[in-house]
Amino acid sequence: xxxxxxxxxxxxxxxxxxxxxxxxxxxxxxxxxxxxxxxxxxxxxxxxxxxxxxxxxxxxxxxxxxxxxxxxxxxxxxxxxxxxxxxxxxxxxxxxxxxxxxxxxxxxxxxxxxxxxxxxxxxxxxxxxxxxxxxxxxxxxxxxxxxxxxxxxxxxxxxxxxxxxxxxxxxxxxxxxxxxxxxxxxxxxxxxxxxxxxxxxxxxxxxxxxxxxxxxxxxxxxxxxxxxxxxxxxxxxxxxxxxxxxxxxxxxxxxxxxxxxxxxxxxxxxxxxxxxxxxxxxxxxxxxxxxxxxxxxxxxxxxxxxxxxxxxxxxxxxxxxxxxxxxxxxxxxxxxxxxxxxxxxxxxxxxxxxxxxxxxxxxxxxxxxxxxxxxxxxxxxxxxxxxxxxxxxxxxxxxxxxxxxxxxxxxxxxxxxxxxxxxxxxxxxxxxxxxxxxxxxxxxxxxxxxxxxxxxxxxxxxxxxxxxxxxxxxxxxxxxxxxxxxxxx
Numbered sequence: 001x002x003x004x005x006x007x008x009x010x011x012x013x014x015x016x017x018x019x020x021x022x023x024x025x026x027x028x029x030x031x032x033x034x035x036x037x038x039x040x041x042x043x044x045x046x047x048x049x050x051x052x053x054x055x056x057x058x059x060x061x062x063x064x065x066x067x068x069x070x071x072x073x074x075x076x077x078x079x080x081x082x083x084x085x086x087x088x089x090x091x092x093x094x095x096x097x098x099x100x101x102x103x104x105x106x107x108x109x110x111x112x113x114x115x116x117x118x119x120x121x122x123x124x125x126x127x128x129x130x131x132x133x134x135x136x137x138x139x140x141x142x143x144x145x146x147x148x149x150x151x152x153x154x155x156x157x158x159x160x161x162x163x164x165x166x167x168x169x170x171x172x173x174x175x176x177x178x179x180x181x182x183x184x185x186x187x188x189x190x191x192x193x194x195x196x197x198x199x200x201x202x203x204x205x206x207x208x209x210x211x212x213x214x215x216x217x218x219x220x221x222x223x224x225x226x227x228x229x230x231x232x233x234x235x236x237x238x239x240x241x242x243x244x245x246x247x248x249x250x251x252x253x254x255x256x257x258x259x260x261x262x263x264x265x266x267x268x269x270x271x272x273x274x275x276x277x278x279x280x281x282x283x284x285x286x287x288x289x290x291x292x293x294x295x296x297x298x299x300x301x302x303x304x305x306x307x308x309x310x311x312x313x314x315x316x317x318x319x320x321x322x323x324x325x326x327x328x329x330x331x332x333x334x335x336x337x338x339x340x341x342x343x344x345x346x347x348x349x350x351x352x353x354x355x356x357x358x359x360x361x362x363x364x365x366x367x368x369x370x371x372x373x374x375x376x377x378x379x380x381x382x383x384x385x386x387x388x389x390x391x392x393x394x395x396x397x398x399x400x401x402x403x404x405x406x407x408x409x410x411x412x413x414x415x416x417x418x419x420x421x422x423x424x425x426x427x428x429x430x431x432x433x434x435x436x437x438x439x440x441x442x443x444x445x446x447x448x449x450x451x452x453x454x455x456x457x458x459x460x461x462x463x464x465x466x467x468x469x470x471x472x473x474x475x476x477x478x479x480x481x482x483x484x485x486x487x488x489x
């Protein structure tokens with residue numbers, strides 16, 4: 001079974017329900033299937049191995065995804081924000097391919113051997129001859145926080161396993177609408193598309209994220225569901241506060257893609273008490289979500305006087321029933337509750353496969369390269385990427401823990417902590433912050449020391465106007481580390 005089968009099931013049962021776009025004029029599920037079949041017929045005749053996309057979100061994305069699926073071809077959405085050489089290198093890796101481009105991207109993708117660049121209006125259409133499911137549903141180039149992006153391979157079994165284990169057929173009400181604002185090359189965009197289609201939910205796609213535009217579209221289209229990344233949520237809350245809006249139609253807001261600062265979660269619970277918040281943790285290689293902190297768990301944690309329960313607001317919840325999860329040390333030993341290590345997962349939705357190699361072991365366990373720990377009740381807490389761990393005098397320090405302490409200070413709007421070389425300790429933590437109010441470096445360092453301890457206190461606190469993040473909100477610590485080292489050389 002592949003993703004196109006799931007669309008056909010919905011189109012057969014609820015053909016006139018709106019699938020994509022405005023409630024009054026959007027594309028129905030029958031229309032979405034028809035457009036996908038026409039695209040599949042045209043794509044099948046091009047003699048290519050991959051169908052790529054280099055453009056912003058639009059109603060074309062679901063049509064192209066399901067069209068590629070029906071044609072038995074992998075869908076490869078690429079980051080249109082990449083530098084020209086990196087973008088062209090990624091396209092060269094998937095030749096022979098057709099790449100669908102926006103007008104602004106056409107020249108950037110032209111002249112690559114084995115790659116045909118077409119705009120949406122140039123896409124061929126044709127009658128679809130029956131094609132079996134392709135071996136690969138999607139190739140997603142991981143954004144990563146270091147090194148060259150890897151192309152993660154997601155097969156039909158991975159994606160359908162995720163969908164069927166998390167949502168029921170046509171389980172959405174006829175009034176439900178999902179706002180997708182993450183870019184099409186992110187796994188959250190693919191998984192939101194898959195699960196909402198199978199649930200029968202209407203989908204709205206924001207071309208690129210802007211907090212004011214997000215709030216306006218959510219209000220105008222009575223959006224009931226949305227998914228955001230950490231950097232988006234804080235900016236959305238800023239707009240809501242400034243405009244005095246509450247978005248009464250919104251019922252369900254999931255967030256993920258990076259560590260969410262605890263103060264932002266608490267603020268969202270205050271400003272949107274009627275909204276069910278869900279923290280969804282996952283990776284490209286796991287076909288999206290593998291752990292969830294649900295709405296009731298959010299509310300119970302916020303209201304609890306028990307420190308252990310209250311702390312769960314800073315967790316990513318518990319693993320899905322369909323996923324196994326372990327915390328392991330550097331020797332592969334499974335660690336008990338409370339001990340930090342690397343997160344390993346396995347299950348039907350876990351790929352762990354790349355174009356060049358497979359990262360899973362003989363028993364199917366995938367090393368995520370994320371560090372974390374489980375509490376006694378099985379809640380998962382993230383400590384950041386394994387490569388980001390700061391080793392100070394032989395002791396491993398979590399940059400995320402120090403960032404959370406800084407973000408608790410009323411003057412700090414954003415914070416990224418990274419390791420810097422030190423003659424005495426090997427490495428020491430250094431913090432870069434964006435301030436919303438004036439604050440002295442000594443004040444911020446003392447604030448962290450009082451909440452953590454001396455070893456975890458930043459050796460320096462650098463003030464910046466903005467901090468580097470990936471499109472999905474992950475901190476780019478390597479960029480700040482390189483800037484610091486360059487300034488010292």
